[in-house]
Amino acid sequence: MREWLRDREHMVRMGILFAGALAVFLVARAVMVPKDFGTYGHFRTGALADNMAHPLVFAGRQACGDCHDDIVASRKGSKHEQIGCEACHGALEAHASADDPSALKPKLPDVKTICLVCHRENVAKPAGFPQVDPKDHGDGGPCTSCHNPHHPEIS
Amino acid sequence: MESLLHSVQGYIYPDELQLQWSILIVLYPFITGLVAGAFILASLERVFNVEAVKPTYRLALLTALAFMIVAPLPLQLHLGHPERSFEMYLTPHTTSAMAMFGFVYLWYLMVVLVLEIWLDFRKDIVLMARASTGLKRMLYRAMALGSDNISERSLRIDDKVGKFITIVGIPSAILLHGYVGFIFGSVKANPWWSSALMPVVFIFSAMVSGIALVLLLYQFVSWYRRAAVDMPCLDTIARYLLYAFIIDFSLEMLDLVHRIYEADESFKTLDFMVHTKLYFSQIILQIIVGTLLPIGLLALVQLVKLTEQARRAIYGAAGLLTLVGIFAMRWNVVIGGQLFSKSLLGYTTYKMGLWTREGLLPAIILLILPFVILYMLVKLLPPWDKARGAEVPRAQG
Amino acid sequence: MEADRREFLKQTGLLLVLTGAAAQAWDFVLAGEPEKAPTYKLLDHWWAMAMDIRKCIGCGNCVRACKTENGVLLEPDCFRTWVERYHVHPDDPGHPEVDSPNGGYGGFPEKYKAGDGSKNFFVPKMCNHCAHSPCVQVCPVGATFESPDGVVLVDKTYCLGCRYCVQACPYGCRYIDPRTETVDKCSLCYHRITKGLTTACCEVCPMGARKLGDLKDPKDPIHDFLKDHMIHVLKPEMATGAKAYYNGLDGSVR
Numbered sequence: 001m002r003e004w005l006r007d008r009e010h011m012v013r014m015g016i017l018f019a020g021a022l023a024v025f026l027v028a029r030a031v032m033v034p035k036d037f038g039t040y041g042h043f044r045t046g047a048l049a050d051n052m053a054h055p056l057v058f059a060g061r062q063a064c065g066d067c068h069d070d071i072v073a074s075r076k077g078s079k080h081e082q083i084g085c086e087a088c089h090g091a092l093e094a095h096a097s098a099d100d101p102s103a104l105k106p107k108l109p110d111v112k113t114i115c116l117v118c119h120r121e122n123v124a125k126p127a128g129f130p131q132v133d134p135k136d137h138g139d140g141g142p143c144t145s146c147h148n149p150h151h152p153e154i155s
Numbered sequence: 156m157e158s159l160l161h162s163v164q165g166y167i168y169p170d171e172l173q174l175q176w177s178i179l180i181v182l183y184p185f186i187t188g189l190v191a192g193a194f195i196l197a198s199l200e201r202v203f204n205v206e207a208v209k210p211t212y213r214l215a216l217l218t219a220l221a222f223m224i225v226a227p228l229p230l231q232l233h234l235g236h237p238e239r240s241f242e243m244y245l246t247p248h249t250t251s252a253m254a255m256f257g258f259v260y261l262w263y264l265m266v267v268l269v270l271e272i273w274l275d276f277r278k279d280i281v282l283m284a285r286a287s288t289g290l291k292r293m294l295y296r297a298m299a300l301g302s303d304n305i306s307e308r309s310l311r312i313d314d315k316v317g318k319f320i321t322i323v324g325i326p327s328a329i330l331l332h333g334y335v336g337f338i339f340g341s342v343k344a345n346p347w348w349s350s351a352l353m354p355v356v357f358i359f360s361a362m363v364s365g366i367a368l369v370l371l372l373y374q375f376v377s378w379y380r381r382a383a384v385d386m387p388c389l390d391t392i393a394r395y396l397l398y399a400f401i402i403d404f405s406l407e408m409l410d411l412v413h414r415i416y417e418a419d420e421s422f423k424t425l426d427f428m429v430h431t432k433l434y435f436s437q438i439i440l441q442i443i444v445g446t447l448l449p450i451g452l453l454a455l456v457q458l459v460k461l462t463e464q465a466r467r468a469i470y471g472a473a474g475l476l477t478l479v480g481i482f483a484m485r486w487n488v489v490i491g492g493q494l495f496s497k498s499l500l501g502y503t504t505y506k507m508g509l510w511t512r513e514g515l516l517p518a519i520i521l522l523i524l525p526f527v528i529l530y531m532l533v534k535l536l537p538p539w540d541k542a543r544g545a546e547v548p549r550a551q552g
Numbered sequence: 553m554e555a556d557r558r559e560f561l562k563q564t565g566l567l568l569v570l571t572g573a574a575a576q577a578w579d580f581v582l583a584g585e586p587e588k589a590p591t592y593k594l595l596d597h598w599w600a601m602a603m604d605i606r607k608c609i610g611c612g613n614c615v616r617a618c619k620t621e622n623g624v625l626l627e628p629d630c631f632r633t634w635v636e637r638y639h640v641h642p643d644d645p646g647h648p649e650v651d652s653p654n655g656g657y658g659g660f661p662e663k664y665k666a667g668d669g670s671k672n673f674f675v676p677k678m679c680n681h682c683a684h685s686p687c688v689q690v691c692p693v694g695a696t697f698e699s700p701d702g703v704v705l706v707d708k709t710y711c712l713g714c715r716y717c718v719q720a721c722p723y724g725c726r727y728i729d730p731r732t733e734t735v736d737k738c739s740l741c742y743h744r745i746t747k748g749l750t751t752a753c754c755e756v757c758p759m760g761a762r763k764l765g766d767l768k769d770p771k772d773p774i775h776d777f778l779k780d781h782m783i784h785v786l787k788p789e790m791a792t793g794a795k796a797y798y799n800g801l802d803g804s805v806r
Contacts, residue, residue: 007309010277010302011316014270017300021265025244033245034710040594042248043697047707048594054743057621058752087613087756091620118611118758123664124637124672125609129759166636166650168677168724172629175715175728235713235733242693242710253716254692343790344686344722497724498806500650 058086059096067101071150078151079130088114088149111142111149165501174493174505177513178486179229182521184335184357185364185485186226189525191332192365193219194268194324196392201321207391213275213538214376215369220268221529227260229521233513252338263331267324273298274317276536281305332361339488346421346499347428347492352410359403360481366396367449367477370470372529382539386463390456393470396477397453404446407484424499432494432502437487445480449473592746597701598767599740600795602777603676605802607761610635610674612656614753614762619657621741621752630727631655632738633678633753639664640671640804648804675798675805676762678753679704679725679738680786683793687717687726687737696735702767702795703740711735722790740764767795 005012036045061084065072068085075081086092088109095104121131132138138146146154163172197215199205231237240257247254273280281303284295333354339345340353370392377384414422429437452473456466490505508514618624618633635656639649653660656674664672681704688698695711698704711734718726718735729736741751749755750764765774774797777783781799787806788794798805 007304007306007312010300010304010309011312013300013302014273018265029245032241037246037694040700041697042246042694043705044694044707044710047697047705047710048699048742050707050709051705051739051742052746054622054739056744056747056749058617058744058749058755060744060749060755082760083758084755086617087758091617091752117613117659118609120659120662122610122660122662123666124639124660124674126606126673129609166652169629169631169634169652169655170718170724170727173727175718230714233714235715235728236711239693239710239712242695242712246694248692248694250689251692251716253690253714256692338716342686342690342720344720493719497722498650500648500806 056093056097057091059091059093061085063096064092067096074148075150078153080150080152109149111144114149115143115147115152162504162506163501164503165496166498167496167501167503168498171496171503174490174503176489176493177233177505178490178507178515178518179233179513179521181482181485181489182229182518183226184332184489185482186222186229186521186525187332187335188357188361188364188481188485189368190219190222190226190263190365191328191358191361192363192367193222193369194328194365195362196366196369196395198321198325198328199395201318202325205391207387208395210385210388210539211369211373211392213536214373214533215365216268216272216275217532217536217538218369218372218525218529219365220264220272221525221532223260223264223268224528225521225525228524229518230256232517232521252334252341255334259327259331259334263324263327267320267327271317271320271324272536274313274320277313278305278310279536328361329358333358339492342492344497345492346419347425347495348488350410352406352413353488356403356406356410359399359406360484362399363396363403363477364481366392366399367474367481370396371474371478374467374471374474376533380539384467386466389470390466393453393456393466393473396473397450397457400446400450400453400477404450407446421499424495428491428495428502432504433487433491436483437491440483441480441487445476445483449476449480452476594700596768597745599681599702599745600765600767600774600797601678601681601740602763602765602774603796603798604759604761604763604777604781605673605675605798605800607759608635608674608676609759609761610637610656610660611758612659613756613758614676615655615657617752617756618738621744622739624736625729625731626657628730629655630729630736632725632736633676635660636675636677636805637663638671638673638675638802638804640802642669642671645802645804648806650806671802673800673802675801676753677723677725677786678762678796679740680723680792680794680796681738681740683795684791686720686722686790686792690716690720692716696737699742703742703745704737705739705742706735706737708732708734708736722787722792723794 034044034046037043039045040048064085071085089106090109092106095101095106098104116134119130119132121133125131134140143149193215196208197212197219200209200212231240234240243254243257247257277299280295280299282305284292284299284303287295336354336357339348339357340350342348370389373389373392374384376382414425449472452469455461456469461469493503494505495502510516612635614633615631615635618631619626622632624630624632633655634652636650636652637656637660639651641647651660651663660674664670681698681702683698683702685696685698685704688696688704691697692714693710693712695707696704696717697707713728713733713735715728715735718728726735726737728734741749741753744751745764754760754762754764763774763777765777766772767774777799778797783797783799784801785794785797786801
């Protein structure tokens with residue numbers, strides 16, 4: 001045995017070095033891999049929670065009805081009924097979930113521009129979509145002088 | 156952003172305005188290619204008993220090591236979070252070609268290069284440990300792992316194991332670079348990259364560049380040391396360079412012809428790109444200056460009888476042109492693959508930074524670094540002794 | 553023990569593995585809304601998107617809302633969703649003229665004239681939440697993944713920023729967020745859909761041109777949408793299992 005080892009000793013030492021490095025690697029790996037890795041697939045399960053934890057900014061249309069049922073009612077039967085409130089009013093989670101919503105009273109949409117965001121004429125819009133050229137339509141004043149934004153149909 | 160928009164023609168997806176892989180990612184396949192090529196050249200002597208290239212065997216090994224040490228640096232510099240790169244070892248994603256990088260790299264660096272060099276230089280290390288004193292002695296003793304045994308039998312064992320490692324090393328070298336090609340070739344979203352030929356082309360271009368590098372280095376080192384150049388060795392290397400180059404070029408042409416003939420939906424877009432944005436780097440630099448010219452020069456030597464002086468000059472020129480050509484090839488793959496939109500409706504431009512983290516300056520430094528490391532390696536482990544038998548390792552200090 | 557926990561997780565589908573900051577934010581979100589406690593069952597959903605080109609009016613509401621909801625940078629160009637305008641000559645459908653000024657963030661100033669015989673339409677684009685995502689396939693560490701409910705998500709604390717996924721996405725839906733130096737993309741408003749809300753882009757779309765759908769919910773209207781229309785996905789030749797289903801997708805759309 002000793003005889004065999006004599007001229008292979010350096011090899012054995014190198015082998016031990018490699019084995020040691022491998023052992024260090026395996027231990028480090030066992031310690032460092034996130035504990036929740038791989039439960040549902042090749043990822044950290046906590047990443048799901050991280051993604052869920054992002055704060056809400058838009059409240060969703062359901063939220064507004066709790067307090068603004070008058071507006072919701074006024075939209076009944078209108079072509080705007082299906083449009084989410086925040087499509088015009090912007091993100092209002094902060095307002096809707098506030099202890100005192102009136103303290104965080106949202107700024108109203110600019111009646112001179114808001115309608116044209118959707119209704120300005122454009123050839124790429126679906127042909128059936130009601131579009132106007134503000135130069136030809138209305139009197140140059142705010143659209144809301146003739147249309148109710150929550151129920152824009154006239155008559 | 157304004158200025159970026161001006162560099163766009165046609166339509167690109169808005170998120171494509173930022174070019175993701177910079178010149179550093181060009182360096183990465185270039186450098187690993189040099190490693191693989193230099194190693195394959197070195198192994199010719201050991202495995203296939205090509206005696207003629209023996210004078211370059213050890214130099215090629217050290218060159219491979221020097222470049223291998225630098226190879227991951229451009230990647231690290233490019234990562235958004237280099238401090239997280241160890242995750243590749245913790246949770247490697249088995250479906251990702253890139254995840255294997257860590258393992259292939261470690262395998263190749265530690266098991267193949269370091270072991271092979273260690274085994275081959277062990278006798279020298281022990282001799283140098285014996286001949287030196289102080290710190291230096293400690294260093295060499297540590298490198299010898301405290302062993303002082305250079306008995307006939309131990310060296311024979313070294314040689315046997317070394318040969319085995321070389322045999323394992325060749326497929327490893329091919330794996331190392333073939334897989335770099337696979338990283339690009341397997342991206343189905345990108346028609347410029349997506350090709351089964353990509354890994355093969357990468358392997359042969361790696362051989363070409365590695366051989367050219369050793370060809371140049373050997374001449375340079377000989378000149379620097381005022382040692383005589385072993386002409387049969389140089390001629391043999393140049394011949395291998397020519398062969399590898401012809402295969403490499405044929406493969407690339409095959410890819411080209413295939414694309415032109417198939418002319419799938421991406422063809423018009425890519426064709427336009429090659430004739431405009433990539434014209435200089437692809438047609439001029441890569442194909443004409445960097446491939447046809449060196450192939451012509453090397454073929455000339457085969458056809459016409461030339462003086463030693465002339466051959467050396469030709470080898471020098473061909474080697475340099477080859478490196479330029481292969482670098483251009485990496486550039487055209489990496490950068491070219493990002494100049495057109497995946498919508499195939501538009502093009503963007505790559506604006507290289509100068510001093511930025513991924514700019515020209517770091518790239519130049521990264522290209523010089525391997526030579527500095529090589530210089531130190533050569534100082535540490537002088538590669539010229541048994542090759543020509545004349546010089547015994549000098550123990551300095 | 554480990555097996556038990558895993559089993560428990562799977563059975564309940566509850567997400568009990570909340571870590572550090574995430575747990576706090578979770579509490580914060582839930583404060584005052586105990587009825588919205590995490591009853592979300594991970595394995596009971598399979599999310600998809602129904603896009604209707606014939607409805608999109610190019611108002612840009614989705615682009616703006618997405619950036620607001622998810623804090624996406626306005627500059628440099630980072631878009632989790634964007635809208636394209638196509639201008640196609642019927643005799644040359646292979647060469648559409650496409651634009652997307654700032655992703656459609658500010659709408660689309662009129663550029664073409666009516667009556668020149670061309671075909672014009674808007675195409676809303678976003679992550680397709682592919683079932684066989686090429687981006688997930690190439691991620692070296694598992695920092696981007698397909699969640700069990702069919703959403704392609706990013707683990708921002710784990711991402712290396714190697715950008716391989718950006719290269720691998722055939723649809724150009726990924727970008728690097730310069731603030732975190734990690735990749736970022738549409739999360740299908742995972743924080744919203746797991747609370748029973750729809751995504752921000754769907755919330756503000758006036759035409760219902762995009763609708764979130766749950767393919768595992770037999771009552772979800774998306775089944776009718778898929779059944780009643782001729783449906784196409786983007787780049788089907790990529791075989792990505794894209795789950796953004798388009799109605800009225802023109803052949804010229806890339």
